[in-house]
Amino acid sequence: MTDMERVMQGVIPYLMVDGADKAIAFYEKAFGAKDLGTMRSEDGKHVMHSQLEINGGALMLSDAAVMGEKQEVSKSYMMQLVTREGDRWWKRAVDAGCTVDVPFEMQFWGDRWGRLRDPMGIIWALLEPGPQNAKKEK
Numbered sequence: 001m002t003d004m005e006r007v008m009q010g011v012i013p014y015l016m017v018d019g020a021d022k023a024i025a026f027y028e029k030a031f032g033a034k035d036l037g038t039m040r041s042e043d044g045k046h047v048m049h050s051q052l053e054i055n056g057g058a059l060m061l062s063d064a065a066v067m068g069e070k071q072e073v074s075k076s077y078m079m080q081l082v083t084r085e086g087d088r089w090w091k092r093a094v095d096a097g098c099t100v101d102v103p104f105e106m107q108f109w110g111d112r113w114g115r116l117r118d119p120m121g122i123i124w125a126l127l128e129p130g131p132q133n134a135k136k137e138k
Contacts (some may be wrong), residue, residue: 020047067076073121086128
């Protein structure tokens with residue numbers, strides 16, 4: 001199974017942003033994204049479609065202008081990243097330029113969790129499952 005086939009499952013977030021090239025570069029730095037394929041517009045000025053892999057999951061994005069849309073960052077969603085290495089992922093994202101909305105710390109429900117905002121205005125939550133919530137390994 002190829003990387004592309006492996007991540008092409010379930011619900012896949014699709015972001016339309018102003019400056020998709022900058023977003024791709026930022027996600028590579030902040031979240032270790034791997035570019036699985038990027039298509040450019042005929043004139044080469046815009047990203048028509050890009051698929052990234054972040055922590056085993058897919059994220060698709062394009063320049064908003066290509067889709068005939070004006071970028072409006074919504075506050076009705078957030079991207080949630082689940083990892084067992086929360087400190088490493090949090091530090092890398094903050095060092096890359098994410099701003100902290102809610103500190104990464106133990107929450108009342110038993111997981112470590114925090115919320116960040118990337119330079120495009122997208123809200124990201126980082127969750128590290130606590131021992132009672134982590135999937136048991138076989």
